[in-house]
Structure formats: structure tokens, C-alpha cells
Amino acid sequence: MDFPFSSLRRWPDVEADNLQAYDATDLLLVDRALASGVSGREVAVIGDEYGAITLALTHAGLNGVRVHQDLATGRRALARNAGELGIEGFSSHELDAMLLDGARLVLLQLPKALAELEEIADAVARWAAPDVVLVAGGRVKHMTITQNEVLARSFTQVQAERAERKSRLVVASGRRPVSPEPPFPVTAQHDGLVLVAHGGAFAGARLDIGTRFLREVLGLDGSQLRRTGAEAAESAPTQPVAARISGVMESERSSPAPLVVDLGCGTGALAASYALAHPEARVIATDRSAAAAASARATMAANGVADRVAVMHDDAASELADASADLVLLNPPFHLGSSVHTGAATRLFEAAARILRPGGELVTVFNSSLGYRGELTRLIGPTEQVGRTSKFTVTRSIRR
Structure with missing residues (x-):
């Protein structure tokens, strides 16, 4: 049964006719995770604005997915959307070791700020499984080469894929050694x-x-x-x-x-x-x-x-x-x-x-x-x- 993306809401965030609770990047990230063969307990999701990625994966049978959302509005929207759809089996975390410990696949909606991306990439390299793959996605019009360069500070291989539906995925693997102290705050x-x-x-x-x-x-x-x-x-x-x-x-x-x-x-x-x-x-x-x-x-x-x-x-x-x-x-x-x-x-x-x-x-x-x-x-x-x-x-x- 296909996941009902169109039923998701942004509430309590701003809602308007030109604003929706998912985008093509969410769909690409969901498809990549479902094709990966990785279990739900080995998946971490970061930047899932209103829960589209987390709920679609859990709906498809990947139980144990861990998710971090920076915004309180996103956390409340995820909880509400999950309740409306009757979906359970995921857990919410801060950006810390509990989110990433043992994660072999990390799905990321690319943040707007390069500093935020640097902190996330370091956290993945610091706490996730040795063979972790970070799949980051965004709308093509908002993506830059500099984002790849930031990812390359924490991973040996960074590869941008061909754009689909005006979105693109970037795959980072081969985590680099991390410094004793995180770069932030x-x-x-x-x-x-x-x-x-x-x-x-x-x-x-x-x-x-x-x-x-x-x-x-x-x-x-x-x-x-x-x-x-x-x-x-x-x-x-x-x-x-x-x-x-x-x-x-x-x-x-x-x-x-x-x-x-x-x-x-x-x-x-x-x-x-x-x-x-x-x-x-x-x-x-x-x-x-x-x-x-x-x-x-x-x-x-x-x-x-x-x-x-x-x-x-x-x-x-x-x-x-x-x-x-x-x-x-x-x-x-x-x-x-x-x-x-x-x-x-x-x-x-x-x-x-x-x-x-x-x-x-x-x-x-x-x-x-x-x-x-x-x-x-x-x-x-x-x-x-x-x-x-x-x-x-x-x-x-x-x-x-």
C-alpha cells in the first residue's frame, strides 16, 4: 500500500496553499532507504521537516527508525501526523550518540546553513557505525558545491547523483577520523x-x-x-x-x-x-x-x-x-x-x-x-x- 504523503500536514507550522508537508527530496530519500536493505534500527533520519521520511519508512515496515528534528514545529507535526495515520515504531532524539549509535544509513534533508551541515556530518562520523553511508538530499536550486566540500571534511568519498524531479542526492561514505572535540559549539x-x-x-x-x-x-x-x-x-x-x-x-x-x-x-x-x-x-x-x-x-x-x-x-x-x-x-x-x-x-x-x-x-x-x-x-x-x-x-x- 502506497504511503499517503498528501495527507500529511505542517501544523502547527504555517500552512498555506503554496506550502506542503513533503517534497521530492523526501520521496528520493525514502526510495533510497527502502532499496538499501538496511533494517529500521540501523536507519537515522535528520532534518525530516514534518515526518514524511520517518513515517513513510515506518509505514513500509522499517521499525526502529530514529529521527532528529531541530524545530519544535516539526516534532509536533510528526507526532500529530503519526497519530492521525496510526503509525508507531520510531523514536525521536537530539543530535547525539543515541540518535546515531550503530546507524549504517543516515538520511539527511540538507540544512540551509553550512555550519549546521558541518556539525551534522561530524556527528555522523563521530557516532555512527564504521560503514555508515550518509545520503543527503535537497532541491537542486538550493544546493552548492560548497556543501560537498563540507561533507568531504568528514567523509573520504562524496558523490553527487543525477537530479530527479528537481531534487538531488549526495552520497557520502568512508568516514574520516574525528578530532577529540566536536567543532561546535x-x-x-x-x-x-x-x-x-x-x-x-x-x-x-x-x-x-x-x-x-x-x-x-x-x-x-x-x-x-x-x-x-x-x-x-x-x-x-x-x-x-x-x-x-x-x-x-x-x-x-x-x-x-x-x-x-x-x-x-x-x-x-x-x-x-x-x-x-x-x-x-x-x-x-x-x-x-x-x-x-x-x-x-x-x-x-x-x-x-x-x-x-x-x-x-x-x-x-x-x-x-x-x-x-x-x-x-x-x-x-x-x-x-x-x-x-x-x-x-x-x-x-x-x-x-x-x-x-x-x-x-x-x-x-x-x-x-x-x-x-x-x-x-x-x-x-x-x-x-x-x-x-x-x-x-x-x-x-x-x-x-
């Missing part, structure tokens, strides 16, 4: 802030320019904005913006422990910066990426604030109570995987609206070309611009 210093990053964390250990600008606007970098000429002309007024966020300041005066949420925290730069500047605050950092959450935990430890910042691997703050937050800080993504789609930001705006108390504040940074201000006003409440450059805008929204 990595650490970098930024003006008194330490960032720690696993390969799958956005921007790595760098401080991305959107987050950098938001820290400046909030006065969390220890300096005031320093811009001249055209930059100064298009910026916010010269009064310190942190002082203009009156609701945040008022909440700190009236409450002994205001709750601040770094929504979509990445490596935790905003959460760590806020905790360092405001030791009286309770801070929660949350991200749907497991790599980001692990990075954020390490960042908090590196900055000495692990006891004051709780890090959660969660989808759009779903585990936080309604009307519980005084302040939400947000640097939203504008991609869903490899596709440009504003739905990811909208889900986070809706999450902020749910968790903010009446009168609470959302401070967000986004590309100046994106018209989010009207949407923020509609979903959150009155919204004003508090900082702007030619590339980025920072707004403050008051929860109705």
Missing part, C-alpha cells in the same frame, strides 16, 4: 557579551545587525546611538529610547520581578543583554530551534546569568501563560526554510499578543522594507517607531 566576544552557537543557530556566534540595532535602541549595549548625517536624520529622536519605553520602566518600578520574554531568541543575545542590564527582571528565552535553545543555554552560562534566564525549546511561546509577560523582545525571521514568507513573523506577533498583559509592550526589529507596522497595530495595539536606519526599523507596540 563556537564562542565569540561582543563588547562584553559572550555568544555561544551550535551550527544550526541563526547567525552563529556573530551578533546579527538586526539584534545589534535593537540592543542599541534599548540601551543594552552600554552606549547610545552614534550616527551622523543621513543616518542621524532618519533615526529616532535623540532622547534615549530606553527611557521612552515608559511602560517597561513603569513595570520595573511597580513590580519586583517583571517578566521579559526574548521570543525567537536564537543564541540568546537579547535575553542575556537584558538580564545583565536588569538583574531584577525575570527573563525567558524561547526558540523553536533545538540548536538555538542549546546555544542560548550555553550563552546564559557564559555570561553568568543562567540562574536568572530560563531557556525553552518551544513553538511560538506556546507553553507560556496568557497575559503573563510585561515585555517581549522580538527579532522575527522572514523565511520559512528556504522560502521567503512573512507567515513566520505573523505567528510570533500573534504569540506576543497572547502572552502580553494589557499594557505590556512588544519591542521588535525588522527590515525597513517590510510593512509590519499596520499588522502590529492590528494584532497588538498602538505602535510607534522608536528607531530606524536604512535597513532596520524598531517599533514599540502597547498591548490593548
Whole structure:
């Protein structure tokens, strides 16, 4: 009986007519696994976005398949799709030895970031069976020769196959000896802030320019904005913006422990910066990426604030109570995987609206070309611009 790929859903991730829960790469990887003769207990799947690979293999009788998904949305979609189809017999893991021990075939949906691919390839070479074969696949338009070069750091043989249905498989075998210490996480210093990053964390250990600008606007970098000429002309007024966020300041005066949420925290730069500047605050950092959450935990430890910042691997703050937050800080993504789609930001705006108390504040940074201000006003409440450059805008929204 053929597997019903078309019945799979992306929920709780964004769903739309032009977004589906499987692609041709999933089909190629499933076909390769079924033809391999490897048992289910010897198969590990990495990057199975919504469970298409894992469920199709289990449905075909390969019991014991192990799977790692970075995103909380993917993990929940897999669980939901499995429940809807009545499929059992697989197990979910982090990117660790339990996932890969004894694996002879690893199926990988190629990640977008080369650093993430490097961390995965090293993990396979480090923990899988000596004769492991890594079969990585992706859409041809997103694949590069550099990906092959990254795989070649961990494997002696890397061979790209002919494209089919606009997807291609790359087969890596002959694992190389690994260094005593894994290549990730990595650490970098930024003006008194330490960032720690696993390969799958956005921007790595760098401080991305959107987050950098938001820290400046909030006065969390220890300096005031320093811009001249055209930059100064298009910026916010010269009064310190942190002082203009009156609701945040008022909440700190009236409450002994205001709750601040770094929504979509990445490596935790905003959460760590806020905790360092405001030791009286309770801070929660949350991200749907497991790599980001692990990075954020390490960042908090590196900055000495692990006891004051709780890090959660969660989808759009779903585990936080309604009307519980005084302040939400947000640097939203504008991609869903490899596709440009504003739905990811909208889900986070809706999450902020749910968790903010009446009168609470959302401070967000986004590309100046994106018209989010009207949407923020509609979903959150009155919204004003508090900082702007030619590339980025920072707004403050008051929860109705």
C-alpha cells in the first residue's frame, strides 16, 4: 500500500496553499532507504521537516527508525501526523550518540546553513557505525558545491547523483577520523557579551545587525546611538529610547520581578543583554530551534546569568501563560526554510499578543522594507517607531 504523503500536514507550522508537508527530496530519500536493505534500527533520519521520511519508512515496515528534528514545529507535526495515520515504531532524539549509535544509513534533508551541515556530518562520523553511508538530499536550486566540500571534511568519498524531479542526492561514505572535540559549539566576544552557537543557530556566534540595532535602541549595549548625517536624520529622536519605553520602566518600578520574554531568541543575545542590564527582571528565552535553545543555554552560562534566564525549546511561546509577560523582545525571521514568507513573523506577533498583559509592550526589529507596522497595530495595539536606519526599523507596540 502506497504511503499517503498528501495527507500529511505542517501544523502547527504555517500552512498555506503554496506550502506542503513533503517534497521530492523526501520521496528520493525514502526510495533510497527502502532499496538499501538496511533494517529500521540501523536507519537515522535528520532534518525530516514534518515526518514524511520517518513515517513513510515506518509505514513500509522499517521499525526502529530514529529521527532528529531541530524545530519544535516539526516534532509536533510528526507526532500529530503519526497519530492521525496510526503509525508507531520510531523514536525521536537530539543530535547525539543515541540518535546515531550503530546507524549504517543516515538520511539527511540538507540544512540551509553550512555550519549546521558541518556539525551534522561530524556527528555522523563521530557516532555512527564504521560503514555508515550518509545520503543527503535537497532541491537542486538550493544546493552548492560548497556543501560537498563540507561533507568531504568528514567523509573520504562524496558523490553527487543525477537530479530527479528537481531534487538531488549526495552520497557520502568512508568516514574520516574525528578530532577529540566536536567543532561546535563556537564562542565569540561582543563588547562584553559572550555568544555561544551550535551550527544550526541563526547567525552563529556573530551578533546579527538586526539584534545589534535593537540592543542599541534599548540601551543594552552600554552606549547610545552614534550616527551622523543621513543616518542621524532618519533615526529616532535623540532622547534615549530606553527611557521612552515608559511602560517597561513603569513595570520595573511597580513590580519586583517583571517578566521579559526574548521570543525567537536564537543564541540568546537579547535575553542575556537584558538580564545583565536588569538583574531584577525575570527573563525567558524561547526558540523553536533545538540548536538555538542549546546555544542560548550555553550563552546564559557564559555570561553568568543562567540562574536568572530560563531557556525553552518551544513553538511560538506556546507553553507560556496568557497575559503573563510585561515585555517581549522580538527579532522575527522572514523565511520559512528556504522560502521567503512573512507567515513566520505573523505567528510570533500573534504569540506576543497572547502572552502580553494589557499594557505590556512588544519591542521588535525588522527590515525597513517590510510593512509590519499596520499588522502590529492590528494584532497588538498602538505602535510607534522608536528607531530606524536604512535597513532596520524598531517599533514599540502597547498591548490593548
